[in-house]
Amino acid sequence: MITFLHSLGVVVAWAGLFYKLRALRQNPRDPALAALCAVFALSGMSFFVSLPPVWARLDELTGIPNIAALVAQSCVLSLVVGQQVVLTYWARPPERARRLVRWQLTFCALSLAALIALFCLLTPTVQRLKGFTLYYVHDPYYIAYLSLYIGVYLIGEANVFRVCWGYSRVAGRTWLRRGLRVIAVGAFVTLGYGAVRAGNILGTVFDFDLSAWEDVAWLCGDLGSAVTLVGWTLPGWGPRVAAAGHWMTAYRRHRRLYPLWAALHAAVPTIALAPARGAFADRLVLRQMEFRLYRRVIEIRDGQLALRAHHDPAAAERARHEALAAGMPEDDVRAHVEAVRIRSALASKAEGRAAAADGTTPADPPVARNDLSDEAVWLVRVATAFAALPASAAHNGGDGAGAGSGDDGVQVEVMRRQSADGG
Incomplete structure (x- = not known):
């Protein structure tokens, strides 16, 4: 020794x-x-x-x-x-x-x-x-x-x-x-x-x-x-090690937000400040990661605002009941509901209809987020829930069936797995 x-x-x-x-x-x-x-x-x-x-x-x-x-x-x-x-x-x-x-x-x-x-x-x-x-x-x-x-x-x-x-x-x-x-x-x-x-x-x-x-x-x-x-x-x-750690965190969050951002960008191309990249090209982006991460957060929020007229309160409420029945933690319930709301709005826009004619959104307790970093953390949770949704969730806002009809078992299992993984 x-x-x-x-x-x-x-x-x-x-x-x-x-x-x-x-x-x-x-x-x-x-x-x-x-x-x-x-x-x-x-x-x-x-x-x-x-x-x-x-x-x-x-x-x-x-x-x-x-x-x-x-x-x-x-x-x-x-x-x-x-x-x-x-x-x-x-x-x-x-x-x-x-x-x-x-x-x-x-x-x-x-x-x-x-x-x-x-x-x-x-x-x-x-x-x-x-x-x-x-x-x-x-x-x-x-x-x-x-x-x-x-x-x-x-x-x-x-x-x-x-x-x-x-x-x-x-x-x-x-x-x-x-x-x-x-x-x-x-x-x-x-x-x-x-x-x-x-x-x-x-x-x-x-x-x-x-x-x-x-x-x-x-x-x-x-x-x-x-x-x-x-x-x-x-x-x-x-400070250099800390900066490298910040870069790694920003890069990881930037990548995890890509599926959600890509879905919103496909529906609302005007949200992007820079031309869209494919998934592989997005992985190769290494410079100005904190700026790119915050830009992606802003663009996701812009996309959600652009889809506001297509939100379906009923689909979000069904998602809430299903998540609570699955025993998910409160934060995961919120993320799952927001993910379903985005997916149903995307489906409604793709079909050319406004799910909420009055432009209102379902009542949902706001999630406290103090700054852009907190916002990025929250949206990563939403993006994870969004990626875990089964394909049937896209139609929740259309016919009143969706996950509640034939895919209850799959939906509950997905939500349980998401909860176990921390969202």
Whole structure:
């Protein structure tokens, strides 16, 4: 599991680095962006050298057992400070931020020097690809080494959590707010790693053992770090993913409205703003989907208005009774009734007669729809009910028989299936 988590961290970190490098090339003078790129690079390096094959190979090349531990933990300590640098540049005026960053970098350099010195005093002669901390935690030099490392780690990650969660409450942009919250959640999870490592140190003093929590420590550290890295990039790619989701939704609704729209367009060609397309050509329309969807909604409503004189209140009332008898939910009843009303009006127009001479429509409680998006959702439900109608429903308004005479069983089964499928 640990190898998998390290590998996941490598992929997330270096993917984020390549993503941010594109932005850095466009704005090379942005110190916060440069620091963030360094955070991604250091994170990827810490995960990479922690992989057992890389760990063993690095030891072999340098001749220093467990040198990979020092490299990985030095990268982690540096990236924790790097995150503070990013937040400093984001939160303070440039001149004040530069002064504070100099102190942060000086602290980082001194901490790294102390870490290296303590590692040299430790002289770890036994290679430990797994359980390095547990093996050396009783060495006094390693206790000092780990105390320094975990102290910086816990303070840094706690500050990232505090600052990012606080800023997320006042961030104006939606995806920036979400990104900050994801960073905060990831930083909070990584505190679990720091808590277990602090427990390893305290266990040598108070005589308790946290070796059973080793997998939990790595899960918190690696998974929390990966989540944090995702959060740093989320404001950039999040809106694009959301836009793709909106496009997919619009495309799917546009396609599901086609049968209803095509039937209305065949009866009232003037409703279409653009020339009509066949079903296959309609599937190939990929651009301006939201505009096309709303245009289709408007054209369907225009078609219904044009057929108003052909509506048959009796056919709609029969459809209502049949739907209620079939046990359909209220919204599905409304959609089914509207679909039958459209089908009967189309049949009446095709036969050249006006089913409702006074131009009235059957009384039907209005469906609350706040905007065009709600209207599109409702018409998709109607279009689904329209497509599910048996052929006999087209004649409901003509002879007073229709679905109520010979096709009751089929009609009820269709309505039940429509209700089960959610309309």
